[in-house]
Amino acid sequence: MKIAVCVKYVPEGSRRLDPATKRLDRSGEGALNPFDANAVEEALRLKEASGDGEVVLVSMGPAKALDALRKALAMGADRAVLISDDAAAGADLIGTSKVLAAAVDREQADLVLFGQQAADGEGAVLWAAVAERLRRPVISQVAELTVADGQARGKRQTEFGYDVIEAPLPAVVAVSDAINEPRYPSLKGIMGAKTKPQETLSLGDLGVDAGATTEVLALSDPPPRADTRKVEDDGNAATQIVEYLAERRLL
Amino acid sequence: MTTLVFLEHHDGELQKGSLGVLAKATSFGGDVAGVVIGSGVHELAEHAGRFGASTVYVADDAALDAPLPQPRVDVLAALVRDHAFANILFAASVLAADVAAGLAARVEAGLNWDLVDVLEQDGGLVGKRPALGDSVVVDVGWSTEPRLALFRSGTFDPVESGGTAQVESVPVQLEEHSQLATMVERAHAESEGPNLEEAEIIVAGGRGLGGPENFGLVEDLARALGGAVGATRAVVDAGWYPYSTQIGQTGKTVSPKLYIACGVSGAIQHKVGMQSSGTIVAINKDPNAPIFEFADLGVVGDLHTIVPKLTELVQQRRGS
Numbered sequence: 001m002k003i004a005v006c007v008k009y010v011p012e013g014s015r016r017l018d019p020a021t022k023r024l025d026r027s028g029e030g031a032l033n034p035f036d037a038n039a040v041e042e043a044l045r046l047k048e049a050s051g052d053g054e055v056v057l058v059s060m061g062p063a064k065a066l067d068a069l070r071k072a073l074a075m076g077a078d079r080a081v082l083i084s085d086d087a088a089a090g091a092d093l094i095g096t097s098k099v100l101a102a103a104v105d106r107e108q109a110d111l112v113l114f115g116q117q118a119a120d121g122e123g124a125v126l127w128a129a130v131a132e133r134l135r136r137p138v139i140s141q142v143a144e145l146t147v148a149d150g151q152a153r154g155k156r157q158t159e160f161g162y163d164v165i166e167a168p169l170p171a172v173v174a175v176s177d178a179i180n181e182p183r184y185p186s187l188k189g190i191m192g193a194k195t196k197p198q199e200t201l202s203l204g205d206l207g208v209d210a211g212a213t214t215e216v217l218a219l220s221d222p223p224p225r226a227d228t229r230k231v232e233d234d235g236n237a238a239t240q241i242v243e244y245l246a247e248r249r250l251l
Numbered sequence: 252m253t254t255l256v257f258l259e260h261h262d263g264e265l266q267k268g269s270l271g272v273l274a275k276a277t278s279f280g281g282d283v284a285g286v287v288i289g290s291g292v293h294e295l296a297e298h299a300g301r302f303g304a305s306t307v308y309v310a311d312d313a314a315l316d317a318p319l320p321q322p323r324v325d326v327l328a329a330l331v332r333d334h335a336f337a338n339i340l341f342a343a344s345v346l347a348a349d350v351a352a353g354l355a356a357r358v359e360a361g362l363n364w365d366l367v368d369v370l371e372q373d374g375g376l377v378g379k380r381p382a383l384g385d386s387v388v389v390d391v392g393w394s395t396e397p398r399l400a401l402f403r404s405g406t407f408d409p410v411e412s413g414g415t416a417q418v419e420s421v422p423v424q425l426e427e428h429s430q431l432a433t434m435v436e437r438a439h440a441e442s443e444g445p446n447l448e449e450a451e452i453i454v455a456g457g458r459g460l461g462g463p464e465n466f467g468l469v470e471d472l473a474r475a476l477g478g479a480v481g482a483t484r485a486v487v488d489a490g491w492y493p494y495s496t497q498i499g500q501t502g503k504t505v506s507p508k509l510y511i512a513c514g515v516s517g518a519i520q521h522k523v524g525m526q527s528s529g530t531i532v533a534i535n536k537d538p539n540a541p542i543f544e545f546a547d548l549g550v551v552g553d554l555h556t557i558v559p560k561l562t563e564l565v566q567q568r569r570g571s
Contacts, residue, residue, distance in 0.1 A: 017387060035501075093355055093362050116501065122382065125352035125364055125401070128320060132356040137431035138321065140349050143494070153435075157495055158318075158345040159448055159503070160261055164436035165319070171431075177501055178494050213361030218390040222381060230543050233552025238560035241532060242568065244548050248530055250452075250509045251476075251568055 001053040001147070001169075003043040004109035006100055006130070007036040007072055009065030010120040022216040023090055024120055032068040035115035037075070037182035039175050043113050044076045044183070046147055054078045058103045060088055060096060066198060073193035074185030080196070081107070085203040088210040095210030097129035102206040105134060111152060114174040116141065127174040137167035140174040252281030252374070254338040255330065255397075256304070259347055260287065260295050261318070267449050268342030270302045271407030276340055277303040279371050284308060285416070286330060288323050290316035293418070300416025302409050307416040312423040314430070317437065320349035321429035328357045330421060336397045338376060340369075343401045343504075351401050362399040363391045367406050367527070376400075385523050404448050405506035405527065447496065452478030453507045455498060455525070456486060459514020459535055459554060463491035468558045469513055475565040481505065483521050499524035513554045517542025534558065 010033045011026055018025045032040075040057070047053040057069050057080040069080040083099050091099065104112050112134070117124035131138035142154035143162075152171045155164050157178070185193070203210060231240060245251045254276040259266045265287075276283045285304035287296040289311065296309035310326040327339070327350065339354070341347040343364070355362040368379040376398055378391045393399075447453065454476065456469040466480075473480045482492040484499050498505055499521040510528035515521060517533070517540055525531070526545055533546035534554045543549040550557065 017383065017389070022389075093352060094359060097352075097356050122365055122500070125348050125355075125362065128349040128352035129356035132321075132324065132353040135426070135428040137428065138349065138353075139432060140320075141345050155436075156345070158438045159446060161438035161495065162436070163318075163434055163438045165432055165434050167432040213359065213393065213395045214363050215392045215394055216389055217377060217392045220388045220390070222385055222388050228544070228546055228549065230538075230546075230549040230551065232538075233550055233557060237534070237550045237552050237557045238564055241534075241548065241550065241557075241561055242564045244532070245509070245530075246568075250530060251565065 001046065001050055001111065002056065002107065002109045003046060003053060003111045003113060004056050004058050004104050004107050005036070005039050005043045005072070005077065005113045006104070006126070007040065007057050007059050007068065007115070008033040008118050009059060009061040009068040010118060017219055019219065021090070022219055026062060030064065030068060032071045033115060033119050035117050035119060035177055036072070037115070038177050038179055039113040039115040040072045040075050040077060041180045041182040042145060042175050045180065046111070056081060056107055056109065058100060058107070059083070060091070060099050063200070069198065070193045071185065073196045074189040075183055076189060078196065080198045082198070082200045083203070083206065084200050085210070087203055090212060091210040092212040092214045093123070093125060093129055094213045097126060097133055098208050099203065099206065099210050100126070101130045101133035102208045103201065104130065106206065110169045111147065112170070112172045114172070116174060116176045127172050131172035134172065136170050136172050138172045138174070139165045139167055142173055142175045143178045145173060145175065145179065252279060252337040253335065254279055254281060254283050254340060255336045256283065256285045257327070257339070257341045257347060257350060258285045258287045258299055259342065259344055260289060260292065263295070265295055265298060266342065266344070267409055268344065268404050270409030272340050272342045272402055273299065273303050274410040275369065275407040276338070281337065282306070286310070286327065288315050288326050296418045297416065300414050301411055303412050303414065304416045305414070307418050308421050309418055310421050310423050314425060315423065317434035318346050319432055319434060320346055320353055321432060322425050323350045324353035324357055325425045325429050326421065326423060327354050329424065331358050331397060338398045338400065341401045343404050348401060351399055355399050358397070359395070360397050360399050361393040361395055362401065363393065364401040366391070366400055366402050369400060385526065404504045447479050447481060447498070447503050447505055450479035450505070451507050452476045452509045453481045453498070453505055453528070454478055454511045454513065455481035455483065455515055456492065456513050457483040457515030458485045458489070459516070460486070461555070465555070466492055468555070472511065472558055472562045472565070475562045475569065478507070478509070483515055512542055512546070513558055515542055516540045517545065
């Protein structure tokens with residue numbers, strides 16, 4: 001089974017928006033999006049359970065995103081494909097899904113995995129757009145995944161409880177961070193990562209564009225919260241809370 | 252300018268979040284339509300008229316019974332093809348996010364997500380999106396129509412205007428790939444009490460409870476107030492309470508009228524999921540806990556004595 005895992009390189013530490021471009025400042029250090037580590041881990045477990053297969057990382061980002069890919073290679077992924085192109089900077093859902101779908105299609109993967117969200121843009125929608133472009137079934141927010149007899153079966157959490165959804169391969173699955181505990185790369189894995197195949201592609205190589213249909217217009221500070229009150233419990237805190245709530249007609 | 256609102260439903264009820272977005276859409280001044288997709292949902296479509304929709308499209312088909320996203324994309328794509336919608340709006344949910352993103356790719360339309368407001372400007376729309384842990388507000392726009400938007404859960408309240416909608420049935424034609432996923436077990440609420448996103452009162456427990464056995468204190472207070480129980484990521488990760496109750500960036504986003512945080516530090520991961528609550532009361536023994544920076548009423552003290560007393564006082568007041 002061939003598994004493609006879509007991963008993202010995200011800025012580390014305190015993040016800021018560049019006032020000039022109004023985009024996230026990606027000039028500093030970065031790392032593998034922590035939520036994507038769950039998807040990498042799940043891919044490795046599926047490969048280990050089946051005894052054979054390949055785990056391919058697919059990412060779109062700046063050239064230094066290779067560092068993030070190396071971490072996932074050190075965890076055990078087999079090879080990495082990075083789509084890096086200045087024309088893709090600032091790509092939105094439409095552009096990004098087009099690029100990733102083209103890259104995944106080129107791999108002809110049986111299963112495409114995503115993490116539950118991007119830690120930087122806080123987006124949690126990409127998989128559905130990629131699945132649509134690939135014309136494949138999608139299961140999102142999966143907290144338990146099994147793959148057997150050409151079927152993916154995912155248990156997932158919704159606002160109402162748990163669904164179980166099945167879909168034939170090839171399929172697109174987005175996992176939640178409750179699905180597993182990602183492994184730490186071993187020293188051997190870290191050493192071996194450097195020699196694993198890492199390929200960088202341009203948009204031209206894939207024959208797609210990454211034009212955006214949304215735009216950032218302005219940045220501003222969030223409104224401050226109204227006055228807050230802090231009291232020490234002198235033994236009457238419960239009564240104070242009840243009075244406070246009663247004044248505001250919350251009881 | 253015609254705006255279409257995706258009306259999500261569960262167990263025969265239109266969801267409050269969708270009706271809230273419908274109310275917001277009526278403020279734009281153009282026509283407002285809703286769409287109800289499911290099986291046996293004709294009555295729900297009529298109901299939406301009372302909340303501001305002048306037209307409600309209804310796709311009623313047994314194949315649409317399970318709340319799966321891809322068949323819904325097919326229905327919406329057909330509507331987009333046949334009508335000129337300027338905006339298509341969704342209240343965020345597990346289902347709605349997948350429907351919105353699938354539709355965006357199908358019709359090549361821009362989608363902005365996690366919006367907390369939208370304004371009409373120069374004949375178009377400007378969305379407001381908090382970013383980077385809500386430390387900055389980003390104004391976002393669309394360069395094509397229809398404009399697709401997902402609103403953070405609980406952003407707008409429904410307004411019952413008592414109107415009547417013209418209900419229009421739409422034919423259902425599903426793509427082959429949209430029918431491949433099947434639902435073998437369907438979500439049913441696993442805990443009693445109101446659904447977290449819809450709850451007007453939430454009592455949440457964090458690591459400060461000291462152990463899973465103390466969640467009873469939180470449950471008792473929630474019961475006395477007629478509210479729901481929430482949990483932080485720390486206690487869910489520790490296995491004290493189920494993941495389905497987790498509030499925060501990786502859990503649910505809630506905005507009840509009243510949020511009582513017991514032993515919750517207020518880490519950013521939790522804050523982004525509950526800071527739009529009406530009134531926030533925090534009880535924590537650590538005076539430096541970040542939650543005191545945004546709690547309306549912060550009480551520095553031992554929750555193990557305060558919470559049971561509070562429960563008792565609430566019960567007395569409510570005569571129960």
